[in-house]
Amino acid sequence: MPNLDSVESILAIVVVFGVLVFVHELGHFLLAKKAGILCREFALGMGPKIFRVKRGETEYTLRLLPIGGLVRMAGEDPEMDMLKPHMEVTVERDALGKVTHILLDGPSSGSARAITGTVVQFDLEQNLNIVLELDGEQKTFAVHPQAQLVKDGQEVQIAPLNRQFKGKTVSQRFWAIFAGPAANFLLAFVLFIVIGFLYGVPNGSYLGNVIPDGPAAQAGLLPGDKVIAIQGQPVSSWKDVVEKISKAPDQQLTFEYERNGQRMTVPVKVGKDENNVGKIMVTNATTFAPGEVLKYGATSTYDFTVMILKSLGMLVTGEYGLKDLSGPVGIFKMTGEVAQQGMAILLKWAAVLSINLGLFNLLPLPALDGGRLAFLGVEALRGRPVDPHKEGMVHFLGFAFLMLLILVVTWNDLQRLFS
Structure with missing residues (x-):
C-alpha cells in the first residue's frame, strides 16, 4: 500500500503539470477566441479521450496520457x-x-x-x-x-474562412500562438507573488535570523543589521549579499553594515557547505509590503529566465550534453521530491517549470510554438504564406525529432533512477 508521502508526491505531480499545461493551452485558447477563430477542442493530455463535454462551439476533453495538451483550431485538420x-x-x-x-x-x-x-x-x-x-x-x-x-x-x-486559423491576419495568428508561452511566464510571475504574500520576500540587505555560533554571530552581526558593502563593494539586495558570500568559501570578507543609524565594519570568516558554497549562517529579513512582493515576482521571473537561457546556451556550446538533460521521468521524480520539502519550495519549483515550459515552446524548432512563429515571420517578410504542405512536412519531421529527443533523455532518466 503506498505511503502518505508517495500519495502526496503523485498528487503534487498531477496538480503541478496539470496547471502548467492548462495555463499554456488557456493562453492559446483565449487569444484564438478573441481573434474569432473557431476552437473545436480544448484538451488536457494526449492520446485517447477518457472524458468529454461540449460547451458552445468547443469540446473540452481529458485524454489518457497525462502529458501535454492542445487547442484544436478550425482549419488545422481535414x-x-x-x-x-x-x-x-x-x-x-x-x-x-x-x-x-x-x-x-x-x-x-x-x-x-x-x-x-x-x-x-x-x-x-x-x-x-x-x-x-x-x-x-x-x-x-x-x-x-x-x-x-x-x-x-x-x-x-x-468553419467559414473567417473562422479558420489560416483566415486570420499574421498579427492575430502570432498572438494566438505566442499567448501559450506568454501565459506560462505570467503564471510564474503570479506564483512568485503568491510566495511573497504567503512567506514574505527579502527586505533589501537586512539580516534576519543569525544562527548562534555561526560565522556571522561570531563576528558580532545581529538581526536587523543592514549590510551596506562587502569587501568595499556596495550591496543593495539580498541577492547581492548571497552572491558575494557564496563565491568566497573559507575566505575572510570585510562587511560594512549599519546598526541604529551608525555605520560599522567587521571582518567575517566565511564558512562553507558540502558543495563548497560560502555560508555565514544567516537568513534574510522579510517583508510583506505589496510593492516589494510585486518587485520580487518580476525580478524572480526575469532572473530565472536568464538563468535558463544561459543553460540553453551551454547546450549549444557543448558545456552541457544530452546526458545532462532530464525528460518527463526525471522532472516528475524531482517534482515528487520537491513536494516533500514544503509548499514554498513546491510553488517556486512550479514557477521555474512554468518558465522552462514557456522558453522551450519559444525555441524556433518545428512542431513547437517557436517554429510556428518562425514560419509566420517568413510569411510577414515574403508577403505570402509558406506552402502548407511544405510547412506541414517540416513540422512532422520536427515532431519526430522531438520524440526521439524525449526518448533519449527519458533513457538517461531511467538510468539515473535505477543506478
Missing part, C-alpha cells in the same frame, strides 16, 4: 473532407431557408424543412452554399455559418 461531390445527403433548413444541418448518413427523421439530394458542388468557406441535384434539377441552398455536418451521430461545425 474535417471538411467529410463532405464530397456525388454523395447523397439530407439538408435541414431553418425558417429563413438556410441549411443548418448536412446529414451524411441518409435521410433525417422527417423534418418538414429537410431535403435529400445528391451533392453537385459546395462552398463552405467563402460563399457558404451547397448545390444539390433534386429529381434531375440542380438547386442551390444558402448555408448557415454555424451549420453542422452530421455523421454517425456526431456533429462537426463548419
Whole structure:
C-alpha cells in the first residue's frame, strides 16, 4: 500500500503539470477566441479521450496520457473532407431557408424543412452554399455559418474562412500562438507573488535570523543589521549579499553594515557547505509590503529566465550534453521530491517549470510554438504564406525529432533512477 508521502508526491505531480499545461493551452485558447477563430477542442493530455463535454462551439476533453495538451483550431485538420461531390445527403433548413444541418448518413427523421439530394458542388468557406441535384434539377441552398455536418451521430461545425486559423491576419495568428508561452511566464510571475504574500520576500540587505555560533554571530552581526558593502563593494539586495558570500568559501570578507543609524565594519570568516558554497549562517529579513512582493515576482521571473537561457546556451556550446538533460521521468521524480520539502519550495519549483515550459515552446524548432512563429515571420517578410504542405512536412519531421529527443533523455532518466 503506498505511503502518505508517495500519495502526496503523485498528487503534487498531477496538480503541478496539470496547471502548467492548462495555463499554456488557456493562453492559446483565449487569444484564438478573441481573434474569432473557431476552437473545436480544448484538451488536457494526449492520446485517447477518457472524458468529454461540449460547451458552445468547443469540446473540452481529458485524454489518457497525462502529458501535454492542445487547442484544436478550425482549419488545422481535414474535417471538411467529410463532405464530397456525388454523395447523397439530407439538408435541414431553418425558417429563413438556410441549411443548418448536412446529414451524411441518409435521410433525417422527417423534418418538414429537410431535403435529400445528391451533392453537385459546395462552398463552405467563402460563399457558404451547397448545390444539390433534386429529381434531375440542380438547386442551390444558402448555408448557415454555424451549420453542422452530421455523421454517425456526431456533429462537426463548419468553419467559414473567417473562422479558420489560416483566415486570420499574421498579427492575430502570432498572438494566438505566442499567448501559450506568454501565459506560462505570467503564471510564474503570479506564483512568485503568491510566495511573497504567503512567506514574505527579502527586505533589501537586512539580516534576519543569525544562527548562534555561526560565522556571522561570531563576528558580532545581529538581526536587523543592514549590510551596506562587502569587501568595499556596495550591496543593495539580498541577492547581492548571497552572491558575494557564496563565491568566497573559507575566505575572510570585510562587511560594512549599519546598526541604529551608525555605520560599522567587521571582518567575517566565511564558512562553507558540502558543495563548497560560502555560508555565514544567516537568513534574510522579510517583508510583506505589496510593492516589494510585486518587485520580487518580476525580478524572480526575469532572473530565472536568464538563468535558463544561459543553460540553453551551454547546450549549444557543448558545456552541457544530452546526458545532462532530464525528460518527463526525471522532472516528475524531482517534482515528487520537491513536494516533500514544503509548499514554498513546491510553488517556486512550479514557477521555474512554468518558465522552462514557456522558453522551450519559444525555441524556433518545428512542431513547437517557436517554429510556428518562425514560419509566420517568413510569411510577414515574403508577403505570402509558406506552402502548407511544405510547412506541414517540416513540422512532422520536427515532431519526430522531438520524440526521439524525449526518448533519449527519458533513457538517461531511467538510468539515473535505477543506478
